[in-house]
Amino acid sequence: MREDYSESLSTDASVSKARLHSVLDTAVDGIVVMDDRARIILYNKACERLFGYSAEEVRGRNVKILMPEDYAERHDGYVRHYLDTGERRIIGIGREVRARHRDGTEFPIELSVGEAHTPEGRQFIGIMRDIRARKAVERRLAQAQAQLVNMTRINALDEMGAAIAHELNQPLTAIMLYLQAIKRKAAGIAGLDDTFASVIDKTVKEAERASQIIQRMRQFVEKRDPERKPVDVPQLLKECLELVSLGDISQEIQLSLDVEDGLPMLHADPVQIQQVVVNLMRNAMEAVKCAPFRAVKVSASKTDTHLVIAVRDSGPGVPPELVPGLFKPFSGSKRRGLGLGLAISKSLAQNHGGDLVVEPGGSEGGAVFQLKLPLLSTGEAPPAERADTN
Amino acid sequence: MTIHIVEDDPGVSDALALLLASVGHETATYPDAESFFEETPPGERDTVIVDLGLPGLTGIQLIRWVKGLKNQPKVIAISGQSSRAIDSLLDGDTPDVLLRKPLQEEALLQHL
Numbered sequence A: 001m002r003e004d005y006s007e008s009l010s011t012d013a014s015v016s017k018a019r020l021h022s023v024l025d026t027a028v029d030g031i032v033v034m035d036d037r038a039r040i041i042l043y044n045k046a047c048e049r050l051f052g053y054s055a056e057e058v059r060g061r062n063v064k065i066l067m068p069e070d071y072a073e074r075h076d077g078y079v080r081h082y083l084d085t086g087e088r089r090i091i092g093i094g095r096e097v098r099a100r101h102r103d104g105t106e107f108p109i110e111l112s113v114g115e116a117h118t119p120e121g122r123q124f125i126g127i128m129r130d131i132r133a134r135k136a137v138e139r140r141l142a143q144a145q146a147q148l149v150n151m152t153r154i155n156a157l158d159e160m161g162a163a164i165a166h167e168l169n170q171p172l173t174a175i176m177l178y179l180q181a182i183k184r185k186a187a188g189i190a191g192l193d194d195t196f197a198s199v200i201d202k203t204v205k206e207a208e209r210a211s212q213i214i215q216r217m218r219q220f221v222e223k224r225d226p227e228r229k230p231v232d233v234p235q236l237l238k239e240c241l242e243l244v245s246l247g248d249i250s251q252e253i254q255l256s257l258d259v260e261d262g263l264p265m266l267h268a269d270p271v272q273i274q275q276v277v278v279n280l281m282r283n284a285m286e287a288v289k290c291a292p293f294r295a296v297k298v299s300a301s302k303t304d305t306h307l308v309i310a311v312r313d314s315g316p317g318v319p320p321e322l323v324p325g326l327f328k329p330f331s332g333s334k335r336r337g338l339g340l341g342l343a344i345s346k347s348l349a350q351n352h353g354g355d356l357v358v359e360p361g362g363s364e365g366g367a368v369f370q371l372k373l374p375l376l377s378t379g380e381a382p383p384a385e386r387a388d389t390n
Numbered sequence B: 001m002t003i004h005i006v007e008d009d010p011g012v013s014d015a016l017a018l019l020l021a022s023v024g025h026e027t028a029t030y031p032d033a034e035s036f037f038e039e040t041p042p043g044e045r046d047t048v049i050v051d052l053g054l055p056g057l058t059g060i061q062l063i064r065w066v067k068g069l070k071n072q073p074k075v076i077a078i079s080g081q082s083s084r085a086i087d088s089l090l091d092g093d094t095p096d097v098l099l100r101k102p103l104q105e106e107a108l109l110q111h112l
């Protein structure tokens, strides 16, 4: 029986070889067979499509031509290592690797390698699947996921922010009170080393900074309804200028105020309006820091329906890539900023039935931010509870 | 003239007592409203600093009780919660002073 069987094999050798080739060539995956010196013996149709070489071109050549340079350099070593030690790194395991097309482009493939002992010696069979499509899907999925995370992050900020602010407030409160107590104690000790007091001061400052971050997060999370009262805009803007110039110790930025005559009283929440203006001025002052000429100008004017407070600076303008998401939370480009300033400011403006808009500037000037607040028409009584018009 | 501190967070409570002692006040601390009620009621010249978010009996209940005393001490409420949460907690009741955490020394001392 056995003899019959082997006989039929040998007589049909050419038939089966033809059959093998047709099987190989209808395979969707790329199939390459190489000998123990990494020379290509067999290379199917799918490979021609995958790599751009024809079978005649590659037959007898080293498989390295199908690999990017960094793999190719190490391939001889890998083969030798396996032949010497028998230690399997890829055979029977399969993994994702990069392949190289004739035109030089690299693409990801899934490669499985098998081994066969033949009369002509050891041979290795590589089966390769193009996974570009899968990779593209994975990438799209990851992008969608990132967007989702971003969206839920903003929603979660409402709840998380409140919870975190509350939890962090306890230890922060304790830290600040302890520091203030020790500072008082230290002040009473004569001849105490100066560094002692200065380190406490610095620590208090850092704790206060942390608490300011929490308070700003809280402002954003809470968005309380405005407490409206008559506001004298020129006076309010003057206070804003004084406030921010405290932060500009070097006085290198030229701050100016230009208020149109005869502005009517505004019916608004002065604290919130001041918050917006100070936010805008801080941003402007940071923007001009590296400019050759440093100026920030605040102006107030009116239209028929609105009072407009504009903050313009001599900086480089808002980078174009930031413009689309500028008023969204976490849009900032600064290492230290939270990227919340403009998001908070816009929501405060809208709480007042107004809006905050930007002219990003750029080539020939800095950014201009305009805060537009609705004016009451003369004779109209201040409404107790005005529905937001926006 | 004692300042009664009713605060469940031991760090905040201890730090407050330490700071107030360092500016010369006499203090007493309580981890919750229940242990505050066990002691002699505060006098007119005393001050009660109470955290709104106490476990068990709330800060509000404590404030109401204090406001019902014949000789009312001054009440300073403190809270680390959001203003909205505080509003719903207070539900119309008002402490003499409401301070939000993190507490600043000046804000606190100006009311004592």
Ligand SMILES: Nc1ncnc2c1ncn2[C@@H]1O[C@H](COP(=O)(O)OP(=O)(O)OP(=O)(O)O)[C@@H](O)[C@H]1O
Residues within 6 Å of the ligand: A283, A284, A287, A313, A315, A316, A317, A318, A319, A322, A326, A331, A332, A333, A334, A336, A337, A338, A339, A340, A341, A342, A343, A366, A367
């Ligand atoms: N006047 C301006 N000129 C140029 N770029 C600006 C100007 N104002 C804002 N930007 C850009 O917009 C970004 C967002 O500003 P936003 O005030 O929202 O956040 P931030 O200043 O980074 O952080 P913070 O939360 O501390 O305010 C800034 O990081 C900055 O890159």
Ligand SMILES: [Mg+2]
Residues within 6 Å of the ligand: A279, A282, A283, A337, A340, A341, A342
């Ligand atoms: Mg900012």
